Amino acid sequence: MRNNHLNEDCLNCKQRLNSIFCDLKHEELVEMNQLKFCSIYKKGQVLFHEGALPHALYIINSGKVKLLVNVDGREQIVRLAKDGDTIGYRALLSKDKYSASAISMENSKICTIPAHFFFKIIEQNIKVAMSYTSLLAKELKEAQTKMAELALKPVRERIAEALIILKETFGYDQDGQTINVNISREEIAQLAGTATETTIRILSELKKSHIIDFEKKKIKVLEPRKLLAEANLWD
Numbered sequence: 001m002r003n004n005h006l007n008e009d010c011l012n013c014k015q016r017l018n019s020i021f022c023d024l025k026h027e028e029l030v031e032m033n034q035l036k037f038c039s040i041y042k043k044g045q046v047l048f049h050e051g052a053l054p055h056a057l058y059i060i061n062s063g064k065v066k067l068l069v070n071v072d073g074r075e076q077i078v079r080l081a082k083d084g085d086t087i088g089y090r091a092l093l094s095k096d097k098y099s100a101s102a103i104s105m106e107n108s109k110i111c112t113i114p115a116h117f118f119f120k121i122i123e124q125n126i127k128v129a130m131s132y133t134s135l136l137a138k139e140l141k142e143a144q145t146k147m148a149e150l151a152l153k154p155v156r157e158r159i160a161e162a163l164i165i166l167k168e169t170f171g172y173d174q175d176g177q178t179i180n181v182n183i184s185r186e187e188i189a190q191l192a193g194t195a196t197e198t199t200i201r202i203l204s205e206l207k208k209s210h211i212i213d214f215e216k217k218k219i220k221v222l223e224p225r226k227l228l229a230e231a232n233l234w235d
Contacts, residue, residue, distance in 0.1 A: 021059070023127035031117065038111040047087070047102040047110060054091040054098060056112040060084065063108020064170065064181055067100040068190065077191040079139075080169045089132060090139070092118060106182065153232070155194045159202045160230035162192040163212065163219055173218075182217040206230065 024032065038061065041047060047058055050069060058065075060081055067079040067087065078100055081087050091098045092115055104110075122129045153161070163179070166188075170181040189199035203219075206212045211227050213220040221227055 021121075021128065023125065023131065024121070025125065028121060028125065032113060032121075035117050036111050036113050038109060041104040041108050041110050043104055043106050045104050047104065048098050050099065050101040051097050054088055055115055056088065057086060057092060057115070057118045058088045058102065059086050059111045059113065061109040061111050063110070064105040065102050065108060065110075066105050066187065066190075067102050069100045075190050076193055077187065080165070080191075082170055086135075089118070090136065093122075093132070093136070105187075155192065155198055156202050156205075156230065157232045158192040158194060159188065159199055160206070160227055161233065162188055163221065163227060164231055164233065165191065166219065167221060172221075175220075177222065178215050178218050178220045180218075183219070184217065 021029075021032070036059075041063070047065065048054070060083055062083050065081040065085075065087060066077050067081070068075045069078050070076075079087075081102075087102055088098070122132065166179050166181055166183065170179060172178060173180050185200050185203065186196045188203070189196040192199060203212070203214075206227075207214065209226070211221075211223045211230065213222055
């Protein structure tokens with residue numbers, strides 16, 4: 001169950017500086033601090049379900065969240081979110097049902113902002129409104145690119161690119177090689193849009209080529225440039 005008794009202070013929140021709400025005016029920040037609700041979501045707990053009607057905005061104070069869609073009975077990861085990221089805003093803005101389910105990948109601290117306050121900020125703060133416009137455009141471009149890659153890229157390239165996406169989203173541990181996320185082979189398959197068995201085989205091949213290694217449920221990138229080449233990407 002969620003812990004519903006967290007008392008997070010928006011005025012002193014470090015993650016606010018990494019979020020869309022960095023441009024809030026002081027009085028807006030004070031109001032958000034009074035209205036927001038923060039809680040802990042355990043690993044595997046659902047923030048919202050695909051097809052549900054939206055009622056709030058979700059901000060990740062700390063933790064990791066995956067957004068999943070169900071395609072012909074198979075789950076596909078369409079987005080990964082980290083500290084400071086905002087999720088659920090597209091459904092609010094379009095006044096439509098959620099197009100994906102959001103699930104915590106680890107114990108995560110999540111703050112929810114009531115929909116009415118979100119719309120109030122969009123209406124009165126042009127900087128925040130423009131930030132959301134830019135974010136929507138960026139996500140649309142990424143979605144179009146991903147659709148094209150799933151249709152055209154060989155599965156080996158998609159799996160290599162999935163590892164690069166994980167690295168770019170969550171960064172490395174202190175060793176500068178291990179991607180900072182515990183992730184299952186099934187989740188990597190969901191991100192790459194392929195079968196788990198295929199993912200396991202290709203990851204094993206990448207390990208044998210000394211491009212990656214495994215650290216329990218984490219992936220260690222030994223040869224970043226070779227991984228880029230496997231994904232048919234270039235730095």
